[in-house]
Amino acid sequence: MPSAAMTVAAGLATGPGSRVTRFAKSTAASVTPVRPGKTHALSPLDNAMERHTVHVVVYLRAAPGLDREQLKESLSEVLSLYPAMTGRLTRGEGSADAEPAHRGWVVKCNDAGVRMVDARAAVTLDEWLATATGDEEMDLLYYEPMGAEPYIWSPFYVQLTEFTDKSYALGLSCIHIHNDPTAAALFFHAWAAAHRRTTSTYPPFLHPPALAVSPTSPPPAPPLLAEKASAASPTSTDAAAAMSSATFHFPASAVRALLSSLEPGTTPFAALAALFWLRITGAADGERELTLALDFRKRMYAPLPWGYYGSSVHFTRARADLASGLPAVAAALDRHVAGVPEEELWRALEWLHTRQQQENAPFQMYGPELTCAALDHVPMYGAEFEAGASPARVSCRVGGATGEGLVLVLPAPEGGEARDVVVTLPAGATARVCRDAEVLRHGAEVVFGAKAEKEE
Known part of the structure; x- marks a missing residue:
């Protein structure tokens, strides 16, 4: 023994x-x-x-x-x-x-x-x-x-x-x-x-x-969440093992150069989300949908404190014609993010409340469709364990995002316009994105690459 x-x-x-x-x-x-x-x-x-x-x-x-x-x-x-x-x-x-x-x-x-x-x-x-x-x-x-x-x-x-x-x-x-x-x-x-x-x-x-919500009558199901719930199936260990992650660092100069090629006012999040959406899907023709995961602590009329303990992620579906090119796709994402009404947030919460009262079966929130989360607003580098010494790097992942995968846009160590992008995709797709000429052309530095990329 x-x-x-x-x-x-x-x-x-x-x-x-x-x-x-x-x-x-x-x-x-x-x-x-x-x-x-x-x-x-x-x-x-x-x-x-x-x-x-x-x-x-x-x-x-x-x-x-x-x-x-x-x-x-x-x-x-x-x-x-x-x-x-x-x-x-x-x-x-x-x-x-x-x-x-x-x-x-x-x-x-x-x-x-x-x-x-x-x-x-x-x-x-x-x-x-x-x-x-x-x-x-x-x-x-x-x-x-x-x-x-x-x-x-x-x-x-x-x-x-x-x-x-x-x-x-x-x-x-x-x-x-x-x-x-x-x-x-x-x-x-x-x-x-x-x-x-x-x-x-x-x-x-x-x-x-x-x-807390307490709807007086069952609210209509938000289409996106209803589809996720109806497609629910247990996340297998094999599916999770088939996913692989990589981190891309975009220096401030690279992000500024990218933004200069897009419509005025485009945000770094929309620019990078659009870039990876196009490269992951292969810039397919026609209108496509991308699920966005947005923190809504400060998106409500009565905002929550940043230190709110719990989940405040809203999943919303953006649409864009991928054949229209990076500037148009990024602009479409920015318009969608800016236009999400608070009522949409509360309808989702009310539906989840009602569903919990009727059944408690969990379902996949991140995925199975490609999902992109905006986290570049989070002051991750303010955690100074020694006064004046910011972390050398901060990394973030979300587990259980199997399927087409997850893209996280994060702040970068040097601050300003610099960003890190963490992708969790099927292993082959992660390796391809690490070698993607268009992603690298826009100044990406692969910090934590895919295993296949490191072995070459």
């Missing part, structure tokens, strides 16, 4: 040839106990994200005040502000006419803690950034899917990976039920503030009723 140590090591193992070694797993607890009986309700939109996970990696260069024990200490301190993170999921109880807070998943804030994994990488940070593939970057993250006993399963996992030059990668993985990419990225702001013993610019706002 294998020893306990052997069992833990096996569970933490990375793939053959990995330069990352995970060597310990523990639990990080809050320094401040939660009052007994406290719960955190999840909105119908949160519950709809059950098939998806969120993964964020923050790379920090070596600094005098940055070591493993200090990071663990500040993590325990910041968890005091996030009682839902250290809790466990339980099914809500109630009849079909119960309040939304008592249907679907509910978080029991029981101070069970978050899982923490310690790891080391056999290279320096700069060597890693120069040579790692998109798939290798996942070795900096640790996640265990929910099992048959969710009340003992940790929805959050934090991996601390130390490079040989004493730099660190902080990897956060969680189920999308708890947090969307914006909330997950801004958690690092609060962690960094706790590390510097100051106050976060984006304090957590744990107030589920902020998105």
Whole structure:
């Protein structure tokens, strides 16, 4: 019979040839106990994200005040502000006419803690950034899917990976039920503030009723969400394994040059979303549709704080004639994003609420059609664990986006017009995009490429 140590090591193992070694797993607890009986309700939109996970990696260069024990200490301190993170999921109880807070998943804030994994990488940070593939970057993250006993399963996992030059990668993985990419990225702001013993610019706002709805009659189904729900099928492990990721960096000069060739006023998001839409689909003739995932914290009449804890992603369908060329396609995306009415957001929330009361079967929100998410508004590089030292790089992924794939447009380390684009596509498509002459012509630098690209 294998020893306990052997069992833990096996569970933490990375793939053959990995330069990352995970060597310990523990639990990080809050320094401040939660009052007994406290719960955190999840909105119908949160519950709809059950098939998806969120993964964020923050790379920090070596600094005098940055070591493993200090990071663990500040993590325990910041968890005091996030009682839902250290809790466990339980099914809500109630009849079909119960309040939304008592249907679907509910978080029991029981101070069970978050899982923490310690790891080391056999290279320096700069060597890693120069040579790692998109798939290798996942070795900096640790996640265990929910099992048959969710009340003992940790929805959050934090991996601390130390490079040989004493730099660190902080990897956060969680189920999308708890947090969307914006909330997950801004958690690092609060962690960094706790590390510097100051106050976060984006304090957590744990107030589920902020998105509460109670329609008086069943609302009509939003076409996009209705299609996703009717096409629902379990996400297989094989399908997830067939997907591959890569990261493209567009310096500010490259983005400015791209924008100069487009209609005045075109946003970097629309320009890059249009570019990758055209290159991924092969610039097919005729009108096509692209699903956009938009953060609506600040798109409502009564906006939510940036620190809102939960999901606030709205999925909307844009249309454009791909034969009309990049300038026209980018302009069409900008017009659509600017024209999404708040009523559309609430109709989607009302429909998800009603559907949750009738059935609780999850379905794929990111995909199966090609989806592009706008995250370049998120101040990811403000998480300064040492005053004045921004992260060297921040990466973000969304798990469960199988099918045609997902494109994320993110801010870049140097700020301004610079952007990073993370694609998660079928493996062959990822390799093709990494070699695409049009993408490279527009100044893209492949930071974390596809495995096939690295081997050539």
